[in-house]
Amino acid sequence: MLVRLLYASRAQQPITGELLESLMTTARKSNASHGITGVLCHTDRVFMQLLEGSRDDVSSLYHRIAADSRHSQVTLLQYVETTERHFFNWSMGQVNLERVNPSLLLKYAPRAELDPFSMSGSSAMKLLDELIATAAVVGRCS
Ligand SMILES: Cc1cc2nc3c(=O)[nH]c(=O)nc-3n(C[C@H](O)[C@H](O)[C@H](O)COP(=O)(O)O)c2cc1C
Secondary structure, rough: OEEEEEEEEEEEEOHHHHHHHHHHHHHHHHHHHHHHHHEEEEOEEEEEEEEEHHHHHHHHHHHHHHHOOOEEEEEEEEEEEOOOOOOOOOOOOOEEEEHOOOOHHHHHHHOOOOOHOOHHHHHHHHHHHHHHHOOOOEOOOO
């Protein structure tokens, strides 16, 4: 049985290329071996991450991530059982939302900037689906 979990958090430090690379290297290695797929979106200070996989694997990864001191205010936006993955091509895709067309953000959010703390889980999910459709997600399953 598959589940999808979406959360938002605030980085402890401004998000640098070095931090992202370290997170993505861990994520891609470990997620591929646990059948986890998803996407990590970020601005310079905020993360929003979607995790898909078995309930056990997603749940234990979420608890590990929530305990990570590199971010705080980890906030659950959506948790659903699902029949299919949206990000089956990505062990962990990546999107820099500072580079996304602002009108796309405005379609789903109160302002043309990523503030997942002010978005509904379903708007955030629709935004993620649209990011796939516009090829904004980088990275692939390894
Ligand atoms: C924003 C963020 C996203 C992360 N995403 C993942 C992920 O998708 N997969 C993963 O294995 N670790 C991810 N991590 C790292 C985990 O928090 C943790 O450091 C890693 O899984 C190793 O855990 P362990 O030391 O308990 O084995 C993420 C950390 C942060 C801060």
